[in-house]
Amino acid sequence: MNKDERQAMMKSMMEQFFGGMGEDEKKEMCATMMGKMTEGLDMKEMMPKVMMGMMSGGAGDGPGKMQDMMAKMNQGGHEQQMAQMPEMMLKSMMPHCIGMMLPAIDPDKRGEVAAAILSAIVEKGSVGMSDQQMRSFVDALDEVLDRSA
Structure with missing residues (x-):
């Protein structure tokens, strides 16, 4: 069986498998x-x-x-x-x-995840910036956070 045949077979199988499912179920x-x-894998x-x-x-x-x-x-x-x-x-x-x-992600854990993402953004995103660039960077982040509050 060549690659094209395998792909065609897989497509047919997937259509049959997912055919009766709604988008939310998928x-x-x-x-x-x-x-x-991903159980047991270190995603970082x-x-x-x-x-x-x-x-x-x-x-x-x-x-x-x-x-x-x-x-x-x-x-x-x-x-x-x-x-x-x-x-x-x-x-x-x-x-x-x-x-x-x-x-x-569990709503109770989202803050922890978001804080880790934001920490990386602030820490790595500000590397090599002048004071003026840093102020502009922080202002842009503050603007986003203020919109959601």
């Missing part, structure tokens, strides 16, 4: 499965490796999958795309990931 099942699949250690693998072409559907995807999204040379990668990831991918995962 989300609940995926959230439960993620918990089971694993995620940077996964992300670096994706960016270097070590993961995904073939060599340079993430790079190929980014090439289609951006114009310019490879160096320019790689230079824009961290900003793109932080502006769109990470907020999307947090938006998907945070609601799945």
